[in-house]
Amino acid sequence: xxxxxxxxxxxxxxxxxxxxxxxxxxxxxxxxxxxxxxxxxxxxxxxxxxxxxxxxxxxxxxxxxxxxxxxxxxxxxxxxxxxxxxxxxxxxxxxxxxxxxxxxxxxxxxxxxxxxxxxxxxxxxxxxxxxxxxxxxxxxxxxxxxxxxxxxxxxxxxxxxxxxxxxxxxxxxxxxxxxxxxxxxxxxxxxxxxxxxxxxxxxxxxxxxxxxxxxxxxxxxxxxxxxxxxxxxxxxxxxxxxxxxxxxxxxxxxxxxxxxxxxxxxxxxxxxxxxxxxxxxxxxxxxxxxxxxxxxxxxxxxxxxxxxxxxxxxxxxxxxxxxxxxxxxxxxxxxxxxxxxxxxxxxxxxxxxxxxxxxxxxxxxxxxxxxxxxxxxxxxxxxxxxxxxxxxxxxxxxxxxxxxxxxxxxxxxxxxxxxxxxxxxxxxx
Amino acid sequence: xxxxxxxxxxxxxxxxxxxxxxxxxxxxxxxxxxxxxxxxxxxxxxxxxxxxxxxxxxxxxxxxxxxxxxxxxxxxxxxxxxxxxxxxxxxxxxxxxxxxxxxxxxxxxxxxxxxxxxxxxxxxxxxxxxxxxxxxxxxxxxxxxxxxxxxxxxxxxxxxxxxxxxxxxxxxxxxxxxxxxxxxxxxxxxxxxxxxxxxxxxxxxxxxxxxxxxxxxxxxxxxxxxxxxxxxxxxxxxxxxxxxxxxxxxxxxxxxxxxxxxxxxxxxxxxxxxxxxxxxxxxxxxxxxxxxxxxxxxxxxxxxxxxxxxxxxxxxxxxxxxxxxxxxxxxxxxxxxxxxxxxxxxxxxxxxxxxxxxxxxxxxx
Numbered sequence: 001x002x003x004x005x006x007x008x009x010x011x012x013x014x015x016x017x018x019x020x021x022x023x024x025x026x027x028x029x030x031x032x033x034x035x036x037x038x039x040x041x042x043x044x045x046x047x048x049x050x051x052x053x054x055x056x057x058x059x060x061x062x063x064x065x066x067x068x069x070x071x072x073x074x075x076x077x078x079x080x081x082x083x084x085x086x087x088x089x090x091x092x093x094x095x096x097x098x099x100x101x102x103x104x105x106x107x108x109x110x111x112x113x114x115x116x117x118x119x120x121x122x123x124x125x126x127x128x129x130x131x132x133x134x135x136x137x138x139x140x141x142x143x144x145x146x147x148x149x150x151x152x153x154x155x156x157x158x159x160x161x162x163x164x165x166x167x168x169x170x171x172x173x174x175x176x177x178x179x180x181x182x183x184x185x186x187x188x189x190x191x192x193x194x195x196x197x198x199x200x201x202x203x204x205x206x207x208x209x210x211x212x213x214x215x216x217x218x219x220x221x222x223x224x225x226x227x228x229x230x231x232x233x234x235x236x237x238x239x240x241x242x243x244x245x246x247x248x249x250x251x252x253x254x255x256x257x258x259x260x261x262x263x264x265x266x267x268x269x270x271x272x273x274x275x276x277x278x279x280x281x282x283x284x285x286x287x288x289x290x291x292x293x294x295x296x297x298x299x300x301x302x303x304x305x306x307x308x309x310x311x312x313x314x315x316x317x318x319x320x321x322x323x324x325x326x327x328x329x330x331x332x333x334x335x336x337x338x339x340x341x342x343x344x345x346x347x348x349x350x351x352x353x354x355x356x357x358x359x360x361x362x363x364x365x366x367x368x369x370x371x372x373x374x375x376x377x378x379x380x381x382x383x384x385x386x387x388x389x390x391x392x393x394x395x396x397x398x399x400x401x402x403x404x405x406x407x408x409x410x411x412x413x414x415x416x417x418x419x420x421x422x423x424x425x426x427x428x429x
Numbered sequence: 430x431x432x433x434x435x436x437x438x439x440x441x442x443x444x445x446x447x448x449x450x451x452x453x454x455x456x457x458x459x460x461x462x463x464x465x466x467x468x469x470x471x472x473x474x475x476x477x478x479x480x481x482x483x484x485x486x487x488x489x490x491x492x493x494x495x496x497x498x499x500x501x502x503x504x505x506x507x508x509x510x511x512x513x514x515x516x517x518x519x520x521x522x523x524x525x526x527x528x529x530x531x532x533x534x535x536x537x538x539x540x541x542x543x544x545x546x547x548x549x550x551x552x553x554x555x556x557x558x559x560x561x562x563x564x565x566x567x568x569x570x571x572x573x574x575x576x577x578x579x580x581x582x583x584x585x586x587x588x589x590x591x592x593x594x595x596x597x598x599x600x601x602x603x604x605x606x607x608x609x610x611x612x613x614x615x616x617x618x619x620x621x622x623x624x625x626x627x628x629x630x631x632x633x634x635x636x637x638x639x640x641x642x643x644x645x646x647x648x649x650x651x652x653x654x655x656x657x658x659x660x661x662x663x664x665x666x667x668x669x670x671x672x673x674x675x676x677x678x679x680x681x682x683x684x685x686x687x688x689x690x691x692x693x694x695x696x697x698x699x700x701x702x703x704x705x706x707x708x709x710x711x712x713x714x715x716x717x718x719x720x721x722x723x724x725x726x727x728x729x730x731x732x733x734x735x736x737x738x739x740x741x742x743x744x745x746x747x748x749x750x751x752x753x754x755x756x757x758x759x760x761x762x763x764x765x766x767x768x769x770x771x772x773x774x775x776x777x778x779x780x781x782x783x784x785x786x787x788x789x790x791x792x793x794x
Binding site: 078080081083084087088105205208211213254259260261262263264271272275276277416420421424425427428429 | 565570574638640641658740759762
């Protein structure tokens with residue numbers, strides 16, 4: 001499609017020169033710039049990538065430019081806007097960097113095309129969690145929108161997800177992690193072992209959960225189940241009754257004054273924890289690192305029920321063709337080839353192809369971030385700041401220990417709208 | 430809005446103007462165009478005396494002016510044709526403003542009203558005519574509770590800002606002798622407004638927090654055994670921040686009306702034997718009512734539309750109408766948010782209409 005439009009624009013450009021500069025400007029804006037034909041291949045190709053911010057990192061764009069000559073134009077949005085944009089403006093991006101639960105909403109609308117695994121150089125290196133759903137052959141498959149359930153389609157033009165791995169992959173995983181509760185070890189005054197501990201009367205007025213309905217409800221579900229109040233068939237896809245029970249429980253806890261606040265953004269969660277307003281709350285791992293970087297003790301506490309996990313991946317827009325499609329494959333192969341993986345691992349996330357990332361990390365880095373060993377020297381953040389002092393051990397331990405204990409994945413429920421309505425009631429109550 | 434109601438409280442200026450207008454009108458043939466032009470001219474000279482703040486009432490007057498000729502010209506079609514340029518001029522004068530307001534205010538509001546009837550899912554909106562958005566909004570106890578909560582904030586914040594605002598304005602207007610000093614002190618009042626709303630709001634957090642300035646001071650002084658929890662992330666915090674943010678909107682219009690009170694009225698009251706309180710109650714407050722009404726409109730509309738203060742200062746624990754809308758928008762439920770916006774708009778307009786009904790804000794202009 002790009003090639004044909006290029007031919008057309010080539011002609012129209014000539015004719016447009018006669019008709020007016022304004023029209024040329026419009027044509028340039030609408031695709032002449034991005035879709036150079038193969039004769040221009042020695043010139044840099046631009047890929048427009050949009051996504052949810054976590055992995056829209058400038059360092060990756062810079063390195064991509066240096067290694068491949070491909071210019072990455074990145075746009076970051078929040079996840080709901082990303083879902084909307086993926087569906088409603090499919091021509092505005094070449095690569096969608098979205099979470100798997102978004103893909104579950106977006107992919108069936110036909111705006112993306114699957115990737116041929118034969119063209120993915122490092123397909124065999126991708127962590128099996130994204131292929132079969134099992135990190136190790138004997139691990140259990142987690143609830144929610146597990147990535148492997150939306151990872152493949154039956155055929156190139158299929159819109160429904162395949163039950164088994166096929167030749168056609170919807171998204172190549174890029175970045176994922178396991179979330180749990182963050183605590184202030186100096187202020188909680190006892191061992192925290194279960195999600196139920198956040199409801200301990202001892203922490204009345206000192207607990208917080210996040211006010212993003214689709215994720216907050218999952219944390220609430222982990223808490224509910226840990227307290228033995230309910231046993232969900234699937235936490236990631238609750239029935240109306242289950243939603244009612246969960247929200248009613250939250251409303252009661254709120255009215256009893258259990259919560260200090262509900263946070264919506266990363267920095268809010270950091271401030272709540274750093275100021276001591278809250279001693280136990282749902283948290284994201286970079287937020288824990290941010291609290292620690294202020295010299296305040298903060299722990300990403302592993303809990304016996306397991307983690308709530310999330311993952312994102314790169315998907316191709318349906319309109320990609322020819323040279324641009326080749327460039328996109330080249331970019332994705334490069335993404336999995338190790339440098340990016342090492343970069344993400346050093347931030348405390350996990351990369352999809354661990355084996356390739358290992359080659360780009362020092363033994364000590366690999367030991368700390370992935371193997372769960374004590375750091376021999378200081379652990380640096382990618383920007384050169386000291387993140388952890390020598391001797392530190394990562395909360396939750398090794399990659400296998402953490403990702404092997406995922407209880408559920410971020411997901412989108414069939415009763416999504418009802419859930420959001422009830423969640424609003426919880427916030428208003 | 431009640432603009433043509435003859436009011437016994439008309440200021441001498443407008444009384445004079447009215448008398449002038451009446452006599453001129455008597456001399457002239459009963460032509461809509463002429464009368465209107467004359468009124469327009471008077472309007473202009475009056476407007477020239479107005480401070481920037483009083484533009485709003487100016488608009489009301491303009492509406493009256495524009496409405497008037499329609500009825501009269503219809504009665505005199507022949508006249509109208511002959512005076513077509515004269516008839517057209519004021520319309521032309523009003524065109525730029527009408528265009529701006531039409532494009533940037535009326536059209537968007539109309540679009541919101543239209544969208545509020547549409548259907549939607551996570552990805553898109555579908556043109557339709559559904560009342561479910563309204564049924565969902567008005568049928569849910571969350572909406573009612575949230576509206577009540579927002580109205581509660583509006584009432585408390587209004588009462589406090591009115592009290593504080595009047596006090597400050599009274600002090601500036603009657604206790605500061607020189608105009609220069611009055612202006613300096615008035616500018617001092619506006620100094621906090623040199624920073625953004627958000628910063629003024631967020632700066633309360635380290636002050637009120639559990640380990641914040643207030644709590645740590647009180648604990649160290651031994652006045653309280655442990656930190657007071659309700660200082661931050663509570664309704665108290667929301668009201669405090671709102672009063673802090675919005676008091677100036679009350680001070681400015683009240684100060685403006687107080688400055689325009691004829692000092693001889695106060696002297697006359699004193700001569701008649703009124704005490705200080707009686708002067709305040711029977712002379713100053715009645716004359717300050719238009720300023721209070723304008724301030725009230727500012728404060729009430731600001732509080733009703735607020736979401737960031739409620740979100741930040743209550744720690745997400747309290748709900749306001751605008752916050753509810755923001756939640757819906759962030760989940761891309763635009764039609765639901767639009768329905769909510771229409772309901773809020775109607776409510777706020779009714780409140781403003783009520784205020785204008787009680788106090789004639791034109792009478793001091």
